[in-house]
Amino acid sequence: MPDCQFCKQIKSKENMIYEDDKAAAFLDSSFPGKVTIIPKEHYPIIENVPDFVVGHLFIIANKLSKALFECINSTGTNIIVNNGITAGQTIPHFCINIIPRRENDNINLQWQPKQLSDDEMESAELQLKEETKNIGQFDKEKKEPVKLEKKTEKIEQKDGEENYLVKQLRRIP
Amino acid sequence: MEPNSQMTPEQAQAMQEKVKNMSPEELKExxxxxxxxxxxxxxxxxxxxxxxxxxxxxxLDINPANAGHILLLPKEHYAIMPLMPDDLISYISMVAKALSNAMLKALKVEGTNIFIANGMSAGQKAQHFMMHIIPRNKNDNLPLTVPKMAVSKPDMEKLKEIVTKKVNEIFGIKEEKPKKAEDKEKEKKEEKKPKKTKQKIVDAEFKEIEKKIKKKSTAKKSKKKKEEEEASLDDITNVLNNL
Structure with a gap:
């Protein structure tokens, strides 16, 4: 996508710390040590991203959070995905955010738990169960099939000489 | 889970000492x-x-941020994400995607958050890895927005260097030093140089050969001249003798 900030950043490689064929990771200047991982293809939300790409992105997120544990002395990491504007998504290109945490760093990501009635809990459970029945197999990466070329060897016969292969055929057992 | 609140301080201390002496397998059990x-x-x-x-x-979480808040966890016990194998991480994230999709359809919400807390300082409350899948509504004011604290350019450069080194170590990537503009120019000059010197050597050799040829030809000419002069002198002396 030409207008997408992340698609442009993939090309410019600004603050890039990791890259492979499916994903790229950058340091974000809005918070010290924050890492953003994005798929190289443009997908707005997680529902559009193919399953095998999602799996690959989370494996990279795990390794990068290990790196942050070790190199900038963080004692914890938060991995957050904002899916949709109401969830806080600002750029319409799917991304995974990794935030390094330390004790007493004055960052509050904890929510106040709501006290819901039993009815509310039950109706949510039933509604979700209806949809989760449809969860089946996940998309796998399509690998290109190996093309096998059929080779037929032509037996060349020189004048006056018989090819040894033809001689073999004519041998009387 | 807060076992310490239910035990006396002495019991808690005894428990801590017991835990210190355990092997990783015993600790997991x-x-x-x-x-x-x-x-x-x-x-x-x-x-x-x-x-x-x-x-x-x-x-469903019994202390939800919103109605329908899901906790997705592996059946096998892993305390934090770095301890989990890659194939399980890949699988559980695919299930998280499917659950987020199901949530959008079932609860008719407009957005979802996927939240993972690794470590107590990140807000992890239980010793079992889990992914939170939280449905979002407009203006529900949940504090799940990424914090902001501007970073200066020099700090960003330092961070980039440190983090890239560690990342390359973990992924096993060998660093290739990018060629500077000066080095590139030097390489270009070196490519041109040998041709010139070769040409020069060839030219110099030709010149030497030319010189030698000239010397020989001049030497021959001078010999002839001498011979001619000598001949003419003899003639003159003969003539003089005959007078």
Whole structure:
């Protein structure tokens, strides 16, 4: 996508710390040590991203959070995905955010738990169960099939000489 | 889970000492016995299950941020994400995607958050890895926005260097030093140089050969001249003698 900030950043490689064929990771200047991982293809939300790409992105997120544990002395990491504007998504290109945490760093990501009635809990459970029945197999990466070329060897016969292969055929057992 | 609040200080100290002396396997077993979520996964404790298969289980959180807040966890006990194998991480994230999709359709919400807390300082409350899948509504004011604290350019450069080095170490990537503009120019000059010197050597050799030829030809000419002069002198002396 030409207008997408992340698609442009993939090309410019600004603050890039990791890259492979499916994903790229950058340091974000809005918070010290924050890492953003994005798929190289443009997908707005997680529902559009193919399953095998999602799996690959989370494996990279795990390794990068290990790196942050070790190199900038963080004692914890938060991995957050904002899916949709109401969830806080600002750029319409799917991304995974990794935030390094330390004790007493004055960052509050904890929510106040709501006290819901039993009815509310039950109706949510039933509604979700209806949809989760449809969860089946996940998309796998399509690998290109190996093309096998059929080779037929032509037996060349020189004048006056018989090819040894033809001689073999004519041998009387 | 807060076992310390139910024990006396002496009991808590004894427990801590016991835990220090345990091997990793013993520690894992110990955690499993104490872990509520392992009990839920094994069916020993009741919970509102919304999805289950042989590797993972998804239940509703009893202290939800919003109605329909799901906790997705692996059935096997892992305390934090770095301890989990890659194939399980890949699988559980695919299930998280499917659950987020199901949530959008079932609860008719407009957005979802996927939240993971690794470590106590990140807000992890239980000793069992889990992914929170939280449905979002407009203006629900949940504090799940990424914090902002501007970073200066020099600090960014330093961070980039440190983090890239570590990342390359973890992924096993060898660093290739980017060629500077000066080095590139030097390389270009060196490519041109040998041709010139070769040409020069060839030219110099030709010149030497030319010189030699000239010397020989001049030497021959001078010999001839001498011979001619000598001949002419002899003639003159003969003539003089005859007078």
């Amino acid at each position: 110990f955690q499993k016995q104490q872990c509520i979520f392992c009990h839920i996964a094994e069916g020993k404790m009741q919970a509102k299950k919304v999805y289950e298969d042989d590797k993972v289980i998804a239940v």
